[in-house]
Amino acid sequence: MIKEENKDAFLKVIETNKGIIYKVSRAYCYHDEDRKDLIQEIIIQLWNSFSKYNDQYQLSTWIYRIAINVAISFYRKNSVRNNMTTQLTSAVNFIDDSHTKELEDDIALLYRFIHELNSLDKALMLFYLEQKTYKEIADILDISETNVATRIGRVKKVIKQKFLAINK
Structure with a gap:
């Protein structure tokens, strides 16, 4: 395939699958500028x-x-820089959303909790929320279906506890 055809095919693939890229970037980055990068x-x-x-x-x-x-490499590379900022900055992003609907608040909290997970668990939850089967997730992440099921169960429990702690 010559370069121009390759370029056109690539642009079509990106356009068709841009949702995947956006979902991954949202799961791994809080701030818009980091997401763009x-x-x-x-x-x-x-x-x-x-x-x-x-x-x-x-x-x-x-x-x-x-x-x-x-995303995992990007997250690791930027974690040192991000740890130097105060936790208040992250909290303010969500406090300001008080004028939005309750569902939007819950979604924002969910992404905040997902952001706090380790890299593998973030990926698992991203795929879980996209309603991928355990087999599909296992194939993408190259881990066993049993490992997928176990980890998702544990992460769901942790996230549920965080929601319950906030709603007390």
């Missing part, structure tokens, strides 16, 4: 790997794998 990094890595795509796998699985790996 992560989205850009994911797209660069997808472009660098595009010629190596093996159509034996679903395109969405391939995109998820790259997006999650880039």
Whole structure:
């Protein structure tokens, strides 16, 4: 495939699957500017790997794998910088949402709790919320279905406890 055809095909893939990229970036980044940086990094890595795509796998699985790996690396690289900021900054982002509907508040809290999880658990919850089957999640993350089920169960329990603690 010549470069122009490759470029057009790539742009079509990105346009068709941009929801995956946005969901991953939202799960791993609080702030809009960080999200934009992560989205850009994911797209660069997808472009660098595009010629190596093996159509034996679903395109969405391939995109998820790259997006999650880039997000984990991005998260680790930026965690030192983010730990230097105060926790108040994160809390203020959600306190200001008091004028929104209750559902929007709950969704914001859910993403806050997901953001606090470790990298693997973030990915698991992202896929769980997208209603992926345990088999699909296991294939994307290259872990066993049993491990997926166990970890999701534990994370759901932790998140439920956090919601209950806030609503007391």
